[in-house]
Amino acid sequence: GTQTLIGHSSVHQRCPRAPVLRNISQTITATMSVLSLSGWLDLSSVLIFLFVLLILVDLIKNKAPKNFPPGPPWSLPFVGDLFRIDSDRIHLQVAEQYGNIFSIRMGQRMVFVNGLKPVKEALVEQGENFVDRPSLPLFTDIIQNKGLVASNGYQWKQQRRFALHTLRNFGLGKKSLESQTQVECRFLNEVIGNTQGQPFEPISVVNNAVANIISCLVFGDRFDYSNSYFQTLLKLMNEAVYLEGSIWAQLYNMFPWLMRRLPGPHKKILSHWAIVIGFIKLKIKEHKEDWDSSTPRDYIDSFFSEMEKWKDDAEAGFNEDNLCYCTLDLFAAGTETTSTTLNWALLYMIKYPEIQEKVQVEIDQVLGPSRLATMADRANMPYTDAVIHEIQRMGNIIPLNLVRLTTEDTTLRGYTIPKGTMVMATLHSVLFDEIEWETPFAFNPGHFLDAEGKFRRRDAFLPFSAGKRVCLGEQLARMELFLFFTSLLQQFTFSPPPGVEPTLESKVGATHSPKPYKLCAVPR
Template sequence: MDLSGALTPALLLLCLSCLLLYLNGKRGSRKSGKMPPGPAPLPFVGNLFQLDPKEMHRSLEKLSESYGPIYTVHLGSLPCVVLCGYQAVKEALVDQADDFSGRGDFPVFYRFTRGNGIAFSNGEKWKVLRRFALHTLKNFGMGTSSIESRIQEEAQFLVQEFQKTGGAPFDPINPICRAVSNVICAVVFGQRYEYQDTDFLTLLDHFNENFKIMSSIWGELYNIFPSLMDVLPGPHHKIFRNFEKLRQFITERIRCHQKDLDPGAPQDFIDCFLIRMEQEKQDPLSYFHTETLVMTTHNLFFGGTETTSTTLRYSFLILMKYPEVAARVHQEIDHVIGPDRPPCLADRKHMPYTEAVLYEIQRYITILPMGLPRAVTRDTPFRGFLLPEGTNVIPLLSSVHYDPTQFKDPTAFNPANFLDGNGAFKSSNAFMPFAPGKRICLGAGLARMEIFLFLTTILQHFSLHPMVPPAEIDLSPQCTGLGNVPRPFEFRLLPR
């Protein structure tokens, strides 16, 4: 009997399996150390059968009940140390900030960035790029009061866009994304885009789609089995097609900046980067080159759009689900700001309840429940263990925000978590939406400003009306992985 036809597919499958085991084995190799105990892994799949890729952070929180606040889990063949609860995350990311300042493996981003840019680089490259970005962004007002007028202006454009709905039901995702993105566009590109600009809308669609896919089971599986997922069909391949379109958009903007560049008067972040590239063009070891500029711009643009716009969309849902909370915020806005002048950052200190609500929204939803993976930068002693240099670390930010030692009844939405007995605003060390330590989000200050100014401006002009009774509003995410993505919804905005 001729078995060649039957053996060929089997042989190919065997070769593919061996290749994947080899690649994942290389990916998971680490120097010996004393890792925390955890569930026993299976070959190749690791602890996959003990995890739900659709709710990865919930699975990891559940495992901590058996293995404690620090344990090892294998994602495929890659061992990762999981930090659960406020104390463990604080001791690592804050108390030993330098040791835990590396960026861990994140294959879905690495395939695109190749270690370039700010968010996913490491070592000296990351330090140089971060210093440059912090200095440059500060000069253009990011995170300072000088950008306040820019956010206020964009908030008024957003109000005008909302007024066009005439009280009819609509989905706020597009106008919110456009408004938030325009703020970072002003800093990075030196311009804002009209809400009807087709190129701008296409760009934001790519961002939204990528965030959704990366937060789905497909994104989670890609990060666990990148070699296998590269050859399997599925929607995860859209991520990389979208990334390529984003690269083309950014590259074209860089070309335009190069044509009009005035080295003596830089207008935005790209101009400053191009000037630094010219200054270091003779240095073969320079980190300032076109590919790094493209990836850094993408990091800033993506980070400055998705998390803030998603937080605002969740804010609408929560305020509609808890109308008594919305009523108190409206009352505070009327008392402190009134109906005419635009809200300003100075109003925050006079609006403790509104500030507490905004903090509680971010705690309650935790947009990035697992943060972005960290890595230890050297062999690191931690809680009686020795984590080898390069060990991946997963800081469960959701477990910090739901830690019962830090928040009373953490599963309930309660602005009192951020109010003292006299009704004054109080922050909490366990409030970590932007991940603490050396890798804290570059745009954390800007995001706080935007959330306050956009939301108070909207609530100054409108009342929020859901399409279903408040009790039926579903706050559970449509998908959760990289981020918690809210379910699509429509609502009505009526003038106040």
């Protein structure tokens, strides 16, 4: 969601030593002023003294607590390990030296948890202790810590409960939403068919198709592929999500007072989301004008009804501001991750044509040339199901997971993690766990097939995370991936443009996505 969005960011959190440090700082500042006025020290000496003081304060404030997870022995003042660690490989670089649970400084100390068993121990067995989100300045400025992803406590529980209930009411897990998705499959196939086998970039049309499913659920309508305004919105969201994984976003969260005043790419994150939020507010206004409580059309209408029920309980968050941010979370999360996975799917199919061919054989056997798949068909298509799962595993859309915050002092595998510590339970380390996967770094659908060719579940398949904050759109995403993927391979054979060798080059922002690429779609 908007916190696909929070994945790579860090923040300077409130520190238990803050009052003491504040008193020290005030005392020293007053002393320096007196000394300077008395002529005992010149200006350069004052500045050097203050600089040394700030470094000492930073060292005191960020001193590792007793029995804290180990990490690099030294860090730069203020920025910590920001500039000497590759954010794409944090979990690999440091884990090699310090093990599956370690800490680094990204403004403040953060704990990383790696590997299937430690991640499950944290997120599932001790779920209540790792359930909160931190307050990050960048996202506070965008969504005020509201919505479905950034909120905590009572408000988060009520909003998550309502969102799940409402999505089910409008077809999640039912035939009606399957039928709606099948209609969108036909629209997508028509647009791709119009390319007449010539090279084209699939990313924008796939994004539009996926966005239309969540748009029907939250806005009550889909958007045509020729709608330039909607295409622009999707591009703005995509760029904002990419920039949220950049060093600019991390610097914003460390030094918000400074970054708010400086130009740079971080300003695009704010302006892009402001445009998307403006679009959502317009949709809410349109709904308000013709809302009928007796016949809710979508999530927004249902939220209006809920606002009336909860008007005496402000803490539950059923107000128009929160409606905007919850809708933003659903729209952004319901578009970004599934569309990125489908774009990986097409790239893997042109990279491995022999796998594409085996999927098509199974589709032809079960569905024939024209009948669109339903979710009931998945049980009879184990190879196709295995390929989709392997695409999700290798695509590794949210490699670091979304950041958590400990709700109380916690012990994890012998280490003490104080209340208010940011924690990353990395999904990359689970999806590529060398203990759990036979060939973790190779694209191998056999990971999800038994000796008889039947589909098998794997404990280490956690692309949607786990525990109390598991992705609430998991069921929707699974349906979309199966129906869109089978429909596309039923109608077309995908290949790279003539003379082009496909690569799996990626870009890492808040999500891990393929770089723009072209392919050819030849009707079967």
